[in-house]
Amino acid sequence: MTTIAIPNAVLPRTTRTSGEPVPLLTDADRKGLTKKEVAADHPTWCPGCGDFSVLALYFKLIERRKIWHEKITTVAGIGCSSRFPYFVQAHGAHYIHGRALPFASGVSLSRPDLHVFVFGGDGDAFSIGGNHFNHTARKNIKMTYVVMDNFVYGLTKKQTSPTSPIGFKSKTDIWGAVDQPINPLKQAIAAGATFVARTTHTNANHVLQMMEAAMDHDGFSFIECLSECIEFFPAAFDASNPRKGGKFDLIGPEHDVTDEMAAYKLADEPFPGKFGIFYKNNRPTKNKLEADIITNSRAKVKDLADWQILQKTFDRMK
Amino acid sequence: MSDTASANLTAPGGPPKLTKISEAVIRIAGNSQDGIQAIGGFLARLAGRSEQEVMTFMTIPSTISGGPSIFQVRVGSGEVLSSGDEADMLLAFYQHSYEDHISSLKIGGIVLYDSDHVEPKPEWQETYRHVGVQISGLTVEAIGGTGRDKGKNIYALGLLAKIYDLNVPKLTKLIEERFTGKDASVVANALTCFNAGYSNSLENLLKTYQFYPAEAKARPQIVMNGNEALAFGLIAAGVRFGAGYPITPWSDIMELLRRELPKYGGEFIQCEDELAAVSMAIGASYAGRVAVTGSSGPGISLKTEAIGWAVMAEIPLVVVDVQRGGPSTGMPTSIEQSDLNIACFGGHGDSPRVVIAPANVEECFHAAIEAVNIARKYSTPVLLLTDQGIATRIEAFDEPDLKAVCQDISPDLTAVQDHKPYDLNTTDGITRHLAPGTRVASGKYPVVTGLEHDELGHPTGSPTLHVKMNAKRRNKLRALSWELPVPKTYGPDEGQILLVGWGSAQGPLREAVDRARAVGDAVSCLHLRHLNPLPNDLEKVFRGFHHIFVVELNDENLYGFGQLAAILRGRYCDPRIRSITKTDGLTWKVKEILDRSRTLAQAIKSGEA
Ligand SMILES: Cc1ncc(C[n+]2csc(CCOP(=O)(O)OP(=O)(O)O)c2C)c(N)n1
Numbered sequence: 001m002t003t004i005a006i007p008n009a010v011l012p013r014t015t016r017t018s019g020e021p022v023p024l025l026t027d028a029d030r031k032g033l034t035k036k037e038v039a040a041d042h043p044t045w046c047p048g049c050g051d052f053s054v055l056a057l058y059f060k061l062i063e064r065r066k067i068w069h070e071k072i073t074t075v076a077g078i079g080c081s082s083r084f085p086y087f088v089q090a091h092g093a094h095y096i097h098g099r100a101l102p103f104a105s106g107v108s109l110s111r112p113d114l115h116v117f118v119f120g121g122d123g124d125a126f127s128i129g130g131n132h133f134n135h136t137a138r139k140n141i142k143m144t145y146v147v148m149d150n151f152v153y154g155l156t157k158k159q160t161s162p163t164s165p166i167g168f169k170s171k172t173d174i175w176g177a178v179d180q181p182i183n184p185l186k187q188a189i190a191a192g193a194t195f196v197a198r199t200t201h202t203n204a205n206h207v208l209q210m211m212e213a214a215m216d217h218d219g220f221s222f223i224e225c226l227s228e229c230i231e232f233f234p235a236a237f238d239a240s241n242p243r244k245g246g247k248f249d250l251i252g253p254e255h256d257v258t259d260e261m262a263a264y265k266l267a268d269e270p271f272p273g274k275f276g277i278f279y280k281n282n283r284p285t286k287n288k289l290e291a292d293i294i295t296n297s298r299a300k301v302k303d304l305a306d307w308q309i310l311q312k313t314f315d316r317m318k
Numbered sequence: 319m320s321d322t323a324s325a326n327l328t329a330p331g332g333p334p335k336l337t338k339i340s341e342a343v344i345r346i347a348g349n350s351q352d353g354i355q356a357i358g359g360f361l362a363r364l365a366g367r368s369e370q371e372v373m374t375f376m377t378i379p380s381t382i383s384g385g386p387s388i389f390q391v392r393v394g395s396g397e398v399l400s401s402g403d404e405a406d407m408l409l410a411f412y413q414h415s416y417e418d419h420i421s422s423l424k425i426g427g428i429v430l431y432d433s434d435h436v437e438p439k440p441e442w443q444e445t446y447r448h449v450g451v452q453i454s455g456l457t458v459e460a461i462g463g464t465g466r467d468k469g470k471n472i473y474a475l476g477l478l479a480k481i482y483d484l485n486v487p488k489l490t491k492l493i494e495e496r497f498t499g500k501d502a503s504v505v506a507n508a509l510t511c512f513n514a515g516y517s518n519s520l521e522n523l524l525k526t527y528q529f530y531p532a533e534a535k536a537r538p539q540i541v542m543n544g545n546e547a548l549a550f551g552l553i554a555a556g557v558r559f560g561a562g563y564p565i566t567p568w569s570d571i572m573e574l575l576r577r578e579l580p581k582y583g584g585e586f587i588q589c590e591d592e593l594a595a596v597s598m599a600i601g602a603s604y605a606g607r608v609a610v611t612g613s614s615g616p617g618i619s620l621k622t623e624a625i626g627w628a629v630m631a632e633i634p635l636v637v638v639d640v641q642r643g644g645p646s647t648g649m650p651t652s653i654e655q656s657d658l659n660i661a662c663f664g665g666h667g668d669s670p671r672v673v674i675a676p677a678n679v680e681e682c683f684h685a686a687i688e689a690v691n692i693a694r695k696y697s698t699p700v701l702l703l704t705d706q707g708i709a710t711r712i713e714a715f716d717e718p719d720l721k722a723v724c725q726d727i728s729p730d731l732t733a734v735q736d737h738k739p740y741d742l743n744t745t746d747g748i749t750r751h752l753a754p755g756t757r758v759a760s761g762k763y764p765v766v767t768g769l770e771h772d773e774l775g776h777p778t779g780s781p782t783l784h785v786k787m788n789a790k791r792r793n794k795l796r797a798l799s800w801e802l803p804v805p806k807t808y809g810p811d812e813g814q815i816l817l818v819g820w821g822s823a824q825g826p827l828r829e830a831v832d833r834a835r836a837v838g839d840a841v842s843c844l845h846l847r848h849l850n851p852l853p854n855d856l857e858k859v860f861r862g863f864h865h866i867f868v869v870e871l872n873d874e875n876l877y878g879f880g881q882l883a884a885i886l887r888g889r890y891c892d893p894r895i896r897s898i899t900k901t902d903g904l905t906w907k908v909k910e911i912l913d914r915s916r917t918l919a920q921a922i923k924s925g926e927a
């Protein structure tokens with residue numbers, strides 16, 4: 001008979017035992033968080049980096065929607081943009097390069113009480129994490145994913161990214177990039193994402209609007225947010241910024257967001273293209289489908305304790 | 319076969335004489351699509367229901383549509399430690415089964431062959447007792463039909479039942495249970511086949527056999543293979559989330575969990591690859607309840623970066639590695655123990671984690687629970703190393719007291735005043751993971767991270783903090799090592815040779831000790847279940863012996879030492895630690911272990927090794 005060397009133990013919650021029990025708070029007792037309460041470390045980004053506005057608007061979203069610290073989780077991979085979780089005063093995880101989506105899926109699928117936000121860069125999303133992007137989209141796992149697309153690898157200091165335009169001179173393409181770039185919107189639509197939007201860091205109201213719509217979407221909501229890398233690809237998005245002589249064109253009311261072909265076509269417009277919600281549908285989430293499987297499976301064993309369910313199985317293995 | 323009666327020479331044609339035996343090794347050889355595993359499975363489950371000990375061994379063809387395959391069953395009234403070196407009985411369905419496996423038979427053993435497919439060789443008639451039965455033809459005769467070979471496995475089971483005087487009502491019940499849910503005619507056909515086999519007069523047989531009654535067991539016996547035991551162990555431990563990507567031989571575990579977990583309110587997700595699988599499991603663990611991922615061979619290599627993250631971020635996790643032959647795609651259906659290094663050290667940087675290897679099917683169940691408890695208590699990834707040998711082998715063991723062992727490990731989300739995920743002011747380095755969803759009244763929330771960090775999880779470039787955090791991650795596993803029981807030797811704690819093994823080597827090693835002791839050789843063995851960290855005080859055990867031979871299924875490597883041997887030499891700096899390794903893809907035979915250790919001891923004595 002085998003013995004278990006390390007039995008199940010009642011574990012202390014945390015190493016810090018600071019006296020009195022924490023008072024329970026009902027939501028009604030609580031005020032919305034202020035910016036000060038949601039801001040953590042001062043961002044390490046270069047002054048002028050587009051990522052600052054995305055962070056500021058995430059704070060705004062939290063304030064506006066009265067989200068408590070513990071109701072969200074902020075997840076990221078690796079990159080300048082992926083440093084995000086350190087700057088947010090809430091539960092967060094800074095995971096490995098390219099794999100933020102499966103990590104976030106694990107959180108989302110096991111914790112329906114949390115809203116999971118994922119932030120990251122174009123390399124993280126479409127190069128090393130490209131396959132996860134496709135599969136998370138097709139499975140429609142509930143979360144909000146904001147890709148801060150700067151068309152370059154920022155953290156590793158100016159290499160070609162999967163969204164770098166042809167001709168972009170980087171340290172790995174000193175003559176100018178030669179590979180066909182990825183179109184994140186087309187990719188998302190083709191992969192089966194159920195919410196696909198595009199915005200840019202220079203239009204604060206629009207970013208917030210897209211984030212709110214994404215958060216309210218029951219499914220995998222993807223936002224491509226143009227976010228300028230002032231250091232390695234300055235002026236990349238001037239053509240989309242009216243203050244720099246460009247034009248910021250919203251998707252018109254005539255566009256049917258449930259029309260996949262129309263969305264795909266709209267996404268194919270050359271830069272600066274359109275901004276807004278390209279595509280949206282209400283396919284059931286994986287969260288829901290898995291929950292249904294659980295409900296059906298439990299219908300047969302509903303009055304039994306877990307050990308009794310296992311006992312029934314073991315009884316058939318004698 | 320341990321006969322008690324001496325050979326008896328009843329003339330062929332007369333009634334076979336009944337002989338009492340304490341155990342039998344039966345090797346069934348055919349093609350995998352013939353259902354030979356099913357025969358083995360019936361015998362194993364019958365043994366379980368008869369409170370006999372049983373162990374099986376099978377080879378799976380690596381070809382997709384089947385091919386030569388064997389299933390070996392060892393049934394005994396006393397303790398059965400391994401699946402047996404030599405068979406007492408070979409059941410051969412084809413010429414290739416007959417020719418390839420006759421050498422696995424004891425001299426004087428019985429070869430029961432399908433005379434419709436096997437042409438016996440005259441030169442073997444002297445050495446082995448040949449019993450030919452038209453298995454294919456008689457099966458068709460019994461149930462009619464197309465002449466396809468369906469049912470001949472059950473016919474053969476009938477023959478075995480006759481030869482070994484097996485409990486027919488119990489077997490009948492097992493057959494009925496196995497086919498319930500299918501068409502009634504399927505059950506009827508199976509029983510017809512069985513009865514036809516059972517009533518064959520078996521004219522060439524000299525003896526039939528009967529097992530001594532087994533000693534009554536305190537608890538009912540349960541029969542399953544290692545993959546099943548491990549998966550059910552995880553469920554008992556309270557694991558409710560898993561993620562994986564299919565690969566042999568790990569796939570069985572993920573299929574089982576996918577099917578079973580929803581009953582418990584859990585889910586198992588099939589991912590796009592192993593990188594996603596390990597990440598999803600880590601995400602779920604981070605979310606508050608230890609989750610599981612697993613793989614074999616190349617899939618384990620893919621998971622290493624993420625496992626390193628879990629070490630750094632101190633997130634509990636269970637990773638199952640059902641080892642197979644490597645490197646690369648390697649030998650998918652071979653038995654090997656060559657993942658110890660990647661389990662203990664895989665990945666870049668210094669990343670201490672826990673490695674546990676169960677010794678047999680029963681231990682798979684309990685080790686899974688232990689892995690979960692260690693992962694939680696020490697906030698660390700735990701690798702559970704099994705191998706193809708245990709994974710697919712069926713054993714009967716004491717049914718665990720499920721009410722007592724099943725655990726609830728659902729996350730506690732009550733608010734805390736304050737939390738430091740990487741507190742440096744603990745004596746043993748152990749800190750707790752705080753699940754998201756927990757309110758922290760101080761308003762300072764933890765970030766978990768793979769960057770070197772300060773106590774709150776914020777990045778740091780400070781060399782001092784890196785040194786301190788490295789020490790923290792290392793010290794908590796040192797603390798664990800002091801909690802681990804010091805394993806005891808099997809056999810006296812003093813002698814000439816100490817055989818040290820891990821994983822599936824336990825059974826053959828113990829049997830080797832029994833056999834060596836029976837002829838007066840002072841051999842004992844030591845089995846290590848906890849491989850990283852190792853339990854303390856092993857040097858005290860080593861002190862009792864002249865030689866320490868580590869027996870493992872991997873290569874001796876550049877410097878002549880298998881993977882565990884190299885770790886033990888590094889840990890104990892004891893030059894007496896030597897290595898006995900092999901990579902032929904098969905479990906250890908007892909004889910092999912005895913021969914190799916005698917030769918090695920001899921070579922050391924004569925100064926050749
Ligand atoms: C496995 C792995 N490969 C490479 C790297 C190095 N690396 C870190 S971030 C990065 C690319 C970052 O680009 P992007 O995702 O676009 O983020 P940005 O910095 O532009 O915000 C690379 C290549 C890494 N951390 N891990």
Ligand code: SF4
Binds near residue numbers: 155
């Ligand atoms: S390198 Fe570019 S992306 Fe990174 S922080 Fe600086 S400006 Fe932003």
Ligand SMILES: [Mg+2]
Binds near residue numbers: 122123149150161
């Ligand atoms: Mg980038």
